[in-house]
Amino acid sequence: MRATSLSLLRTATRCSQTRVAACPHQLAQCSARWSSSLTSTSSGTERKWSTPLAKMLGEAITTTGPISVAAYMRQCLTAPEGGYYTRQTSTGQDQFGTKGDFVTSPEISQVFGELIGIWLYAEWLAQGKQDKVQIIEVGPGRGTLMDDVLRTISSFKTFAKSIEAVYLIEASPHLQKQQAKLLVGTEELEKSEIGWAAPLKYVPGVKIQWCEDIRFVPKEETSTPFILAHEFFDALPIHVFQNVAQSSIPASSTIITPTGPIKPKHGVTAPKNTWHELVVSPASPYASAGTTVTTSSASDKGHEKPDFELTVSQTPTPHSLYLPKMSDRYKKLEETPDAIIEISPESFAYISDFAVRIGGGNAPSPKARQKPSAEPASFSKAQPSGAALILDYGPADTIPANTFRGIRSHQTVSPFTAPGLVDLSADVDFLALAETALNASPGVEIHGPVEQSFFLSTMGIKERAERLLKGAKDEDTRRRLEAGWKRLVDRGPNGMGKTYKAMAIVPFNKDSKVRRPVGFGGDIMS
Structure with a gap:
């Protein structure tokens, strides 16, 4: 963390x-x-x-x-x-985990990624079981989150069959190999038009593709993109x-x-x-x-x-x-x-891309805010579909100030010490992301941000953890599972439940009825 x-x-x-x-x-x-x-x-x-x-x-x-x-x-x-x-x-170790510089939510508990997979499935159901699904993750780390997400999705056979491709936006060749080893079973990748590719182990016939920038991922009018951004925006330059x-x-x-x-x-x-x-x-x-x-x-x-x-x-x-x-x-x-x-202008560019992929970059409707988006887009989409889920840390409704920091060995250090050996981050301006997404596409609406504790609790983290605890083979495993899920929802100074937030971009409801996604106050719809 x-x-x-x-x-x-x-x-x-x-x-x-x-x-x-x-x-x-x-x-x-x-x-x-x-x-x-x-x-x-x-x-x-x-x-x-x-x-x-x-x-x-x-x-x-x-x-x-x-x-x-x-x-x-x-x-x-x-x-x-x-x-x-x-x-x-x-040392051959990466930057993540207890031996690295920080621990992320997927590394703390497998339940986190499983609930994200269920969230994607619930959104897919609510949108009428769209086919031609793209699953995109920006900043996938070493692939732990995507591994848990795809493992969970593979249990929902109809949803899994709708997936056309999985894209990972990753600039590091070293991390690409780690992700491939986890998600494919090998570090050997084949060259593709946008970067690298390999067959996905969880969904037969589907390839996972790597590229350095989301702009390389093809936009298709009939595609349904599900986009994940976990601890991604905090690392974008400010x-x-x-x-x-x-x-x-x-x-x-x-x-x-x-x-x-x-x-x-x-x-x-x-x-x-x-x-x-x-x-x-x-x-x-x-x-x-x-x-x-x-x-x-x-x-x-x-x-x-x-x-x-x-x-x-x-x-x-x-x-x-x-x-x-x-x-x-x-x-x-x-x-x-x-x-x-x-x-963070780069954050605005990414969130605009998310919104356009989901809702299209059509001419603004009268309800849309009359301000320029970070990156005007001409991509049109007859029927908005898909969703983006952003999970990161930052204030819910204020402008970040004095948050630029360095992290090394799980401690906060000066961001100007040991360049290249220290992770750098800054708080995410969630309200700016929401405003930019709405300006980029009239076909989307925003839900959240809500505290991670609320999101995970309403997704059923306690119930899922209890099932895992019943199947635990030894006391050490039970202690680890118990400590992990509680840390994710703990709202205290040492927990992640309050500092971390969740925000969703979903298609705009033309019926003027608010359909809250599951995890943001809504129920699973089929």
Whole structure:
């Protein structure tokens, strides 16, 4: 389980006195001034970085200037060489489980995945037993959740026969092999048009396919996609913005935007508060011990200095000029000095894709919100079908702030320590996901978010656990089963029932009658 939030962003911002500019010329000038202190120490020796990836990022930033949190996060997690999810650990163990850095719900109890499989079956029944079903999972980890889901679905023969293909969206070749070993029985995969493929062991005649991006998965007007996203959105890159009082743009500044350069007039151009982006730059090699972060990792030192730090951009960046304008929720904070918000454009792109696959990207209906979606789509669907189930952690109705964190050996650490060896995440903005999905397609409706404890309890986790306990062969197995399911629904500080949320995207009901899905207050319908 990934740890809960810390106010690392605000602390890092207060500790930093560096201010950087947004335009390329100013960034280059700043980089030149930094280069001597960032690449060498007072003794003239080359600076020591905690990881090869940290060195690569440090040298790149020294050359081109500070980068966004999103760019830093993306490199740390998925860089081809040394990224957290794309590397293979030296011990042969992956990042998941008690021997890794965090434990996810499917690893805690098989009941979790079984109930997700039942949820998909219940939705399939409620939608009239559609054929041509696609099952898609984004960020499948080592395949534990999908294994439990497909094992459960295989018990419902009619539903299993409706499945045309299973897709796993996975960028890590190492994790792809682990998933294949579990779901197929071999690591040998065959090349396909979108990536790799192999015959699925649970459903005869069906192939499981791997690709790096959901955009490679074919959209079909007659297909019924069931999409799973478990602890996926928390790992997508975020941009972080701070509302700076009395912001001004120097007359010499030129801001590069997607539509061309903007050269402000002389004097103060933003008399009120303005959103400025928090950017990542190398920390000073002479940083005091006060910036040292204590960790519980396997490090012999036990104390590691962050390689990087956050600074506030001196002027607005292209992202700060438009991302905080995308929602009225962000605009309401424009009069709040020093307010911090986290926004994930990649999350908006994924959730828009989910919505369009389910409901189509038709022209908005009068009931739809008249705002642009993250990624306009032209895909049409005569009859909306399918569903998406998102399970992750974050606030139910507020904007995440100061939630960017690192996780290593089941402990929260600085996200700027040991890049590539530390998992990075941030709270999910569920309300932003819901708003984006509704804007992307008039053919969908949103249910939730609801607390994981409510979702799993109404799905029957206690009853399923009791059946497993009756069949347990020994006391150790019984203790493990009992502790596992209770942790999933525990609403206390050490449990996952309150922090984690569930949200569903289902087809819009044209009859104007709300059909709540099972797990969100509804009953199983056949």
